[in-house]
Amino acid sequence: MVSLSVRLQRLRYRQAFWAWVFLSPGLVYFAIFLILPVLASVYISFTNWDILTPPRWVGMANYTELLQNSTIQRAILNTFYYAAVTIPVTIALGLLLALALNRAFFGRTFFRIIYYLPVVISAAATALLWMWIFQSQVGLLNHLLAWAGLPKQSWLVSPLYAMPVIMWTGIWQSLGWSVVVFLAGLQNISEMYYEAAKIDGADSGQLFRYITWPLLAPTTLFVLVILIIGSLQVFGTVLIMTDGGPLNSTTVIVHQVYINAFQYLRMGYGSALGIILFLFILLLALTNLRLFGSSTAH
Amino acid sequence: MEKGKTQLSRRSFLQLSGVLAGAAALAACAPAVSTGGQSGAEEPAAQSTALEMYTRLTNNEQLDTLSARYQDTHAGSQLTVSAFDGRDMLTKLTTAIAGGLPPDLVMIDIAFTAQFADRNVLMDIGPIVDEANMREDAFKGYDVGTTWKGKYISYPMWSDCSALYYNKKLMADAGVPSLEGPKSWTEVVEQATAVSGLGEDIWGFLTNVTSSGATWFLWAPFMWAAGGQTFNADLTGTEFDSPPALSAAKLWVDMYLAGLAPIECVSGTWGDVEGLFTSGKSGMLLSGPYMVGLMAGQYPELDYGITLIPGPEAGAASSFVGGDGMSIIEATRQKDAAIEAFRWMTDAALMKEIAMENNGTWIQGLPPRNSAADAEYLEKFPNYAVFIDALKVGTLVNHPAIFEIDKPLKLAFEKMMLEQVAVEDAMAELDAAGDEILQRYNSTQ
Known part of the structure; x- marks a missing residue:
């Protein structure tokens, strides 16, 4: 007679077997379309490959070349400049708008839709829209400036203003997403805390400082990590609005990946740059989780 | 038979479902059956073929017409035109070839043909071209771009080239004595200065270095007209620090710094620049033949002339001879049909017939x-006469790394114009960057 422990073990094996069977379609998809390309990209980054001829192993040559390339250095700096400005502004504006839209007022749903609309507009359409607004000769903004008696500005054609315009476009596009996530976070905070604090005499500033902000910490961390990933991967607006110019003032890492891999057919070099970007994102995400993860555990 | 034995248990049902799902997934990964000749199947009978041609021209009505006419004149044959936006074209073609599903024919920017020819993916069409005496019939400017390492790899399909448009009214208002357009660099500067003096928002000269390839198309002819070359004889280095290149760069930079050209020339879009000319705010604009049709349709009131891009002295001129060339993919599985389609589409009588019916336009430019x-x-379309002359005196840059050199070329002009870096220094830096790109490219071959 089979003992109970053996039967239990068999049951566990059977359960595990069927678990793997039903997980396998997802795992196969994940392996083929995510894991394998990542591994292939790592391999390609050590080769010289133009797609049409077989890859040649070049060791670390692509990595050493890209770290010495002044355009790549500029692209890395620009990417971090873009992230350093857009992330805090998007978080701050997103939180402010979420706080405003969390209150009951006439037309609240309308405003929630309006703020979310840019999120569902494609990057290409967004870029074209803002190009028209910032166009230096016939653009809407310069018309308004001229109407107000102010001098016209060379927005996208100036190395000084081009990146701030790209940043503004990025903030405009991602703000709605940030608002929605913060709204969800705010609605998860129980009214009980506010009522108790109000009984204790807390004013609105204290309510925000001691209740809203700490209890929104997990949401803020989530928004922060997603915005870091998104901002380090900024590409579409750059490609369409400035193609990295003028004077490389708006070129970013993914723009350089695209140019090298798909225009110059330097797949190895482009992959090496992609790996560097991956490491940057990983490092920043882990740093954030390490710094803020424990404080949000509650 | 017992009832319990005939029913499917829940476990069996789940097992069966899993097997079917797996089979379905595997079936989905299997290659689809193609109706064309690229499926790896045996070549269909000669009279029944399905060819595919890639092009960067999206929504081109003439290509659709050609495809339909080809089918009408070749019973049982099909010519599918697959169009990809300019930026995507090279990527699509490269991945299609690498993936083993190449098109049979490709109409590609003739300046980028060497990129594919150097990877041995284009057929040597020299014998076909010579058999029909087509080589000499193509405009002289195409002598450079159609061959690579001794092979004739692309026959000019439609022509584009650069020339100088000028606004006759502004020239007359500015007191320019001749309305024939500038014939030397001195005249370019004099006339641009005169027109620029007409008002704060009136510009003497318009060009563009921002758009992809614009600097090649618009500036390189100045260098060539001054006697310069892009590459050295053995294609191991660039010649951007040569006296002709320096003088051509200085001409542009001096005009910009003197306020004869707006900032849009350095960092605006092509649309920004074109808009300034079509709105009557500029004396001169460098552009291609497509603007003739644009102005006839949208700006008929604009009184303009066209002249060749001049050299430093009167008598010298040049142009960038571009457009698309037609190539046959080496790996096509329908070689005979592809050759027949190539011959049919490059036929001079067909080009002329369609151009004559379409205001002189053949596909996206001029007949080559x-x-x-x-x-x-030319009698019917005199506005294109200058461009036809340009196709005879102009030339082309021909190297697989031209795309890569475009970025430092653009950057050099931005540095000279926006940061006022000395022309000699910026061009020396450009030349070094060009040399490095060529050396790296050559070392990987």
């Missing part, structure tokens, strides 16, 4: 053959 753009054609 002497026998197509002949006296009858």
Whole structure:
């Protein structure tokens, strides 16, 4: 007679077997379309490959070349400049708008839709829209400036203003997403805390400082990590609005990946740059989780 | 039979479902059956073929017409035109070839043909071209771009080239004595200065270095007209620090720094620049033949002339001879049918017939053959005469790394114009960057 422990073990094996069977379609998809390309990209980054001829192993040559390339250095700096400005502004504006839209007022749903609309507009359409607004000769903004008696500005054609315009476009596009996530976070905070604090005499500033902000910490961390990933991967607006110019003032890492891999057919070099970007994102995400993860555990 | 034995248990049902799902997933990964000749199946009978041609021209009505006419004249044959936006074209073609599903024919920017020819993916069409005496019939400017390492790899399909447009009214208002357009660099500067003096928002000269390839198309002819070359004889280095290149760069930079050209020339879009000319705010604009049709349709009131891009002295001129070339993919599985389609589409009589019916336009530009753009054609479309001359005196840059050199070329002009870096320094830096790109490219071959 089979003992109970053996039967239990068999049951566990059977359960595990069927678990793997039903997980396998997802795992196969994940392996083929995510894991394998990542591994292939790592391999390609050590080769010289133009797609049409077989890859040649070049060791670390692509990595050493890209770290010495002044355009790549500029692209890395620009990417971090873009992230350093857009992330805090998007978080701050997103939180402010979420706080405003969390209150009951006439037309609240309308405003929630309006703020979310840019999120569902494609990057290409967004870029074209803002190009028209910032166009230096016939653009809407310069018309308004001229109407107000102010001098016209060379927005996208100036190395000084081009990146701030790209940043503004990025903030405009991602703000709605940030608002929605913060709204969800705010609605998860129980009214009980506010009522108790109000009984204790807390004013609105204290309510925000001691209740809203700490209890929104997990949401803020989530928004922060997603915005870091998104901002380090900024590409579409750059490609369409400035193609990295003028004077490389708006070129970013993914723009350089695209140019090298798909225009110059330097797949190895482009992959090496992609790996560097991956490491940057990983490092920043882990740093954030390490710094803020424990404080949000509650 | 017992009832319990005939029913499917829940476990069996789940097992069966899993097997079917797996089979379905595997079936989905299997290659689809193609109706064309690229499926790896045996070549269909000669009279029944399905060819595919890639092009960067999206929504081109003439290509659709050609495809339909090809089918009408070749019973049982099909010519599918697959169009990809300019930026995506090279990527699509590269991945299609690498993936083993190449098109049979490709109409590609003739300046980028060497990129594919150097990877041995284009057929040597020299024998086909020579058999039909087509080589000499193509405009002389195409002598450079159609060959690579001794192989004839692309026959000019439609022509584009650069020339100088000028606004006759502004020239007259500015007191320019001749309305024939500038014939030397001195005249370019004099006339641009005169027109620029007409008002704060009136510019003397317009160009563009921002758009992809614009600097090649618009500036390189100045260098060539001054006697310069892009590459050295053995294609191991660039010649951007040569005296002709320096003088051509200085001409542009000096005009910009003197306020004869707006900032849009350095960092605006092509649309920004074109808009300034079509709105009557500029004396001169460098552009291609497509603007003739644009102005006839949208700006008929604009009184303009066209002249060749001049050299430093009167008598010298040049142009960037571009457009698309037609190539046959080496790996096509329908070689005979592809050759027949190539012959049919590059036929001079067909080019002329369609151009004559379409205001002189053939596909996206001008006919590239002497026998197509002949006296009858020029008599009917005199505005294109300068461009036909340009196709005879102009030339082309021909190297697989031209795309890569475009970025430092653009950057050099931005540095000279926006940061006022000395022309000699910026061009020396450009030359070094060009040399490095060529050396790296050559070392990987």
